[in-house]
Amino acid sequence: MSDRPVLIHLEHVSKSFGNSLVLDDLDLTICKNEFVTLLGPSGCGKTTTLRIIGGFERPDSGRVIFQGEDITGVPANKRPINTVFQKYALFPHMTVEENVAFGLRIRKKSREYIREKIDYALKLVNLEGFEKRMPKSLSGGQQQRVAIARAIVNEPEVLLLDEPLGALDLKLRQEMQYELIRMKNELGITFIYVTHDQEEALTMSDNVVVMNQGYIQQEGSPQKIYDEPENAFVADFIGDSNIIRSTMVRDRLVNILGIEFECVDTGFGENRPVDVVIRPEDIVLAPEREGALNGEVTDVIFKGVHYEMCIMTGDFEWIVHSTRRSEPGSGVSISVDPFDIQIMNIPESEDEEAVKLDI
Amino acid sequence: MRDRAVNFITRFYLLLIFLFLYSPIAVLMVLSFNDSRSRVVWGGFTLKWYERMFTSPHITDALVTTLALAFFASLLAVLIGFPASFGICMLRRSGRSVMMTLVNIPLLDADIVTGISMMLFFMRFMELSFSSVLIAHTVFCIPYVILALMPRVEAVDWTPYESALDLGATQPYAFLRMVMPQLYSGIISGFFMSLTMSMDDFAITYFTKGAGVNTLSTMIYGEIRKGIKPELYALSTVIFMAVLILLLAVNVATRKKGGETGEGRAY
Ligand SMILES: Nc1ncnc2c1ncn2[C@@H]1O[C@H](COP(=O)(O)OP(=O)(O)O)[C@@H](O)[C@H]1O
Numbered sequence: 001m002s003d004r005p006v007l008i009h010l011e012h013v014s015k016s017f018g019n020s021l022v023l024d025d026l027d028l029t030i031c032k033n034e035f036v037t038l039l040g041p042s043g044c045g046k047t048t049t050l051r052i053i054g055g056f057e058r059p060d061s062g063r064v065i066f067q068g069e070d071i072t073g074v075p076a077n078k079r080p081i082n083t084v085f086q087k088y089a090l091f092p093h094m095t096v097e098e099n100v101a102f103g104l105r106i107r108k109k110s111r112e113y114i115r116e117k118i119d120y121a122l123k124l125v126n127l128e129g130f131e132k133r134m135p136k137s138l139s140g141g142q143q144q145r146v147a148i149a150r151a152i153v154n155e156p157e158v159l160l161l162d163e164p165l166g167a168l169d170l171k172l173r174q175e176m177q178y179e180l181i182r183m184k185n186e187l188g189i190t191f192i193y194v195t196h197d198q199e200e201a202l203t204m205s206d207n208v209v210v211m212n213q214g215y216i217q218q219e220g221s222p223q224k225i226y227d228e229p230e231n232a233f234v235a236d237f238i239g240d241s242n243i244i245r246s247t248m249v250r251d252r253l254v255n256i257l258g259i260e261f262e263c264v265d266t267g268f269g270e271n272r273p274v275d276v277v278i279r280p281e282d283i284v285l286a287p288e289r290e291g292a293l294n295g296e297v298t299d300v301i302f303k304g305v306h307y308e309m310c311i312m313t314g315d316f317e318w319i320v321h322s323t324r325r326s327e328p329g330s331g332v333s334i335s336v337d338p339f340d341i342q343i344m345n346i347p348e349s350e351d352e353e354a355v356k357l358d359i
Numbered sequence: 360m361r362d363r364a365v366n367f368i369t370r371f372y373l374l375l376i377f378l379f380l381y382s383p384i385a386v387l388m389v390l391s392f393n394d395s396r397s398r399v400v401w402g403g404f405t406l407k408w409y410e411r412m413f414t415s416p417h418i419t420d421a422l423v424t425t426l427a428l429a430f431f432a433s434l435l436a437v438l439i440g441f442p443a444s445f446g447i448c449m450l451r452r453s454g455r456s457v458m459m460t461l462v463n464i465p466l467l468d469a470d471i472v473t474g475i476s477m478m479l480f481f482m483r484f485m486e487l488s489f490s491s492v493l494i495a496h497t498v499f500c501i502p503y504v505i506l507a508l509m510p511r512v513e514a515v516d517w518t519p520y521e522s523a524l525d526l527g528a529t530q531p532y533a534f535l536r537m538v539m540p541q542l543y544s545g546i547i548s549g550f551f552m553s554l555t556m557s558m559d560d561f562a563i564t565y566f567t568k569g570a571g572v573n574t575l576s577t578m579i580y581g582e583i584r585k586g587i588k589p590e591l592y593a594l595s596t597v598i599f600m601a602v603l604i605l606l607l608a609v610n611v612a613t614r615k616k617g618g619e620t621g622e623g624r625a626y
């Protein structure tokens with residue numbers, strides 16, 4: 001990520017609507033040709049961030065820097081950025097072709113150029129032969145693809161996509177995810193993608209920005225976000241996880257539910273309270289007394305690839321994924337490899353605490 | 360048997376209503392073709408009252424004044440009411456209800472109050488003339504335009520507008536292409552409401568017009584004081600027919616556009 005040149009920089013951007021602070025001192029760097037995903041629960045300010053980048057909202061304070069230039073006050077129509085809106089926002093009184101040609105006509109491109117671009121874009125989104133159709137005669141997925149075609153014919157430097165697959169059914173959504181990655185690679189431009197679906201974010205992105213309540217919680221590659229969540233919100237929002245309030249005894253040793261576990265994290269101090277994240281698939285089950293913590297299976301659900309089991313140890317309930325089934329009521333023991341134990345600081349402010357509770 | 364009786368009664372009742380509503384107008388129409396000046400004796404068919412009507416300068420003058428007044432007042436009312444509707448829509452809740460009440464007062468107020476107060480106002484600052492009537496008509500038409508437009512402005516879908524901006528359109532162009540089409544029907548209905556109200560008005564015109572300026576309604580009022588002339592029957596018949604045709608035209612037009620506007624509202 002850092003090997004690419006910086007394209008967009010949001011500098012200390014804040015935005016309120018009425019009394020509610022939607023973005024609070026947001027700082028975000030987006031590099032050229034990156035597929036960046038803003039991920040967070042509904043209402044956390046993703047769309048607002050995107051609209052600030054697109055030029056549809058002005059931040060109350062802070063600046064938007066594009067290729068080193070301050071574009072905070074530049075109107076949307078003067079930015080080399082195109083948007084695929086949450087509601088597709090096709091022009092209902094125009095055919096597919098006219099929709100796609102709209103931006104090119106405004107830029108007074110030649111007839112041949114427009115023709116060529118329309119053909120290229122409709123081919124890219126697999127909608128050849130739909131030129132003369134009206135938007136309302138198309139399915140949701142097709143409308144979405146017209147919206148994408150309409151945006152990319154203008155050869156923007158950046159394409160903003162606001163939950164573009166939100167209204168599609170699962171199968172179509174998965175297909176479109178691959179389509180989008182293909183388009184991104186073919187076009188070689190920067191994609192800024194907004195979603196509340198963590199799976200989508202992890203599948204498609206080079207870089208994921210996890211947001212909550214107007215703050216960036218964590219930024220990094222999908223792998224890093226998944227494996228090394230920095231706080232309980234991220235851990236919980238990205239996939240299932242066991243989050244346990246524990247004590248860091250010293251470097252590389254943590255006390256979880258009264259048992260000392262070796263781990264790989266350092267620098268949290270001695271005898272400090274921390275949050276520990278352990279992913280359900282990282283827990284190793286063994287017969288009773290062979291592992292570190294003994295417990296009892298309370299619930300088993302078959303999930304296709306694995307079994308999801310709930311295991312009580314004392315008064316903590318673990319979620320465990322395993323390919324081997326253990327009967328409810330049977331005794332098992334739990335152990336975890338040191339590098340699968342992820343230590344996180346406990347959120348300091350009340351605010352962040354609240355964040356954790358509302359997920 | 361009972362059904363038929365009920366049926367007959369409801370039909371008869373309807374007939375009675377129409378009879379009361381339209382028989383005076385029908386009598387008037389018949390009299391406009393009567394060759395005798397008497398209101399009870401049929402003197403044979405003639406078109407001479409129509410001829411006299413169209414050659415009588417004070418009738419044609421009044422007609423032209425009425426039409427010009429209605430047209431320009433409606434036009435001005437639309438030009439003023441259009442931005443006002445946007446302004447009111449953007450107000451917060453409390454400000455908006457205050458504004459809407461202020462807009463509604465002139466509608467509910469007795470015309471005579473509006474007429475006299477405007478007269479007093481105009482007399483202080485300008486001569487009563489065609490312009491004073493025009494201003495008065497514009498003022499009382501604005502609320503109709505706002506009432507017709509407000510719901511449309513409120514329901515505007517701004518996403519196509521933002522898409523157009525996104526694709527490089529300037530704000531005025533995006534507004535014209537993406538927002539205006541959603542408002543045409545509101546503008547047209549506001550304009551026609553204003554036309555009707557302006558042509559219909561007597562009291563406000565009467566108080567704010569200058570000497571020598573006459574609309575049809577004030578002219579007829581003046582004439583009738585001198586005695587009823589059969590030309591006026593002819594004139595009334597023409598007005599009635601004109602209004603009827605206009606009404607039918609508007610009806611047909613809105614019905615034909617019904618499907619389109621229904622979809623138009625979707626964006
Ligand atoms: N134009 C607006 N006026 C008032 N409040 C708004 C407006 N746009 C967004 N908000 C509020 O800001 C918050 C964040 O909205 P948004 O950025 O759309 O979130 P997301 O896209 O992450 O769901 C929400 O609480 C929303 O109600």
Ligand SMILES: [Mg+2]
Nearest residue numbers: 046047086162
């Ligand atoms: Mg959103």
